[in-house]
Amino acid sequence: MPTNEELKALVCQAIDQRAREITGIAQHILENPEPGFKEHKTSRFVQEQFDKLGLPHKDDLALTGVKAWAEAGSRGPTVAVIGELDSMIVPGHVKAVPGTGAAHACGHHAQIAMMLGAAIGLTQSGVLRHLAGRLVFFAVPAEELIEVESRDGLRREGKIEFIGGKPELVRLGQFDDVDMAMMTHTTSSPEDRKIALSGTNNGLVVKRIQYIGRAAHAGGAPHLGINALNAATLGIQAIHALRETFRDGDTVRVHPIITRGGDAVSVVPADVRMETFVRARTTNAVLEWDRKVDRALRAGAMAVGAKVRITTIPGYLPLNNNQAMAAMYRVNGVGVVGEANIGPIAHRTSSTDMGDISQIMPAIQPYAGGATGTAHGTDFLVEDYDLAVITPAKVMAMTVIDLLAGGAAKAKEIIGTTKLPYTKDAYLKLVRSFAREEEWEE
Ligand SMILES: [Zn+2]
Ligand SMILES: [Zn+2]
Secondary structure, three states: OOOHHHHHHHHHHHHHHOHHHHHHHHHHHHOOOOEOOOOHHHHHHHHHHHHHOOOOEEEEEOOOEEEEEEEOOEEEEEEEEEEEOOEEEOOOOOOOOOOOOEEOOOOHHHHHHHHHHHHHHHHHOOOHHHOEEEEEEEEEOOOOOOOHHHHHHHHHOOOOOOOOHHHHHHHOOOOOOOOEEEOOEEOOOHHHEOEEOOOEEOEEEEEEEEEEOEOOEOOOOHHHOEOHHHHHHHHHHHHHHHHHHOOHHHOOEEOOEEEEOOOOOOEOOOEEEEEEEEEEOOHHHHHHHHHHHHHHHHHHHHHHOOEEEEEEEEEEOOEEOOHHHHHHHHHHHHHHHOHHHEEOOOEEOOOOOHHHHHHHOOEEOOEEOOEEOOOOOOOOEEOOHHHHHHHHHHHHHHHHHHHHHHHHHHHHHHHHHOOOOOOHHHHHHHHHHHOEEEEEOO
């Protein structure tokens, strides 16, 4: 029986042999960015890659998701290696698609390639027969919470229930056969060094807000109108007035945008629309600020006599990285990049639907470097594909070996000892309870 180190060497060798092909996958996806739930070309491309590897796969899960699997030599738990299919929308980005502005400004193109790189390493190196359990390679849609209005439309049409890919896949039962999950996100922050192991991330709810006033001639008869834009700006100011009461430990983030500000400059705005997230470190803090933000939004309507419609949509739960899995990932990361290149564990105030997965099974989302610029900015680019793709592919594949070698003893131990906040049913009940619609007028 080969040792774990021997198995890891075989896997890394298989990845190295096909390194150019694997980084080429990332570069191909970079040139063909598609935002969430619309990743049709990317999804087909991933299907082709799984076909080349001879892996069976299920397609069009939560519209565009692709899930492949491979059986190890004996029975055991299922470990999923995840990559996210979707791009951002950043019109000024150097790789943005003219017109739509779709661009990989968050590094998800590297994620799909590293997931496929891990699949190549684990399934083409001959190590599978020495492992116990099942591997799932999962290309998942729609991690970026953008295009809220059109996704809310899909939700109202019944095409999706949740506006993020992973919650939607959980609802559809596509994580029912997965016992633990991992992915690696790209980072451009120098303080993250080459590999960083995040501890926790903020959770969030999403709000669509519509202020309804009354149109009138803006010059001739503004006294006959009700200015919905003034109501909206007062609502935003009321949120600002609450900021001094945010507790530091809750890491609250509320960042509204106006998506429709008026229809013609000579008309008193009667239909003004906004979107915001309400983020915080714990689910309780998200719910506390969810209510307070609504109160502030009502105040804007109250002041000018407008009406406000607030639609609250479940977003993502906070991410809790499984520390036993993170420790394994760290050791393997040290093996590839060295101790000095491992970044610190910290709380992050951004959010991810990997958070939802981490509430129902042991899960991790560490970070790998190789990118420069600002995440979600016009200048975010992967510069070092070896670090951004090949390194995390190896580290994830090696972590899978640690979990599933020796009769999957480590995986079983982690599954047996991790106390999870929710079962799938309790999770779904909780996130469904966040959804509501309110129309308020004094
Ligand atoms: Zn992002
Ligand atoms: Zn991302």
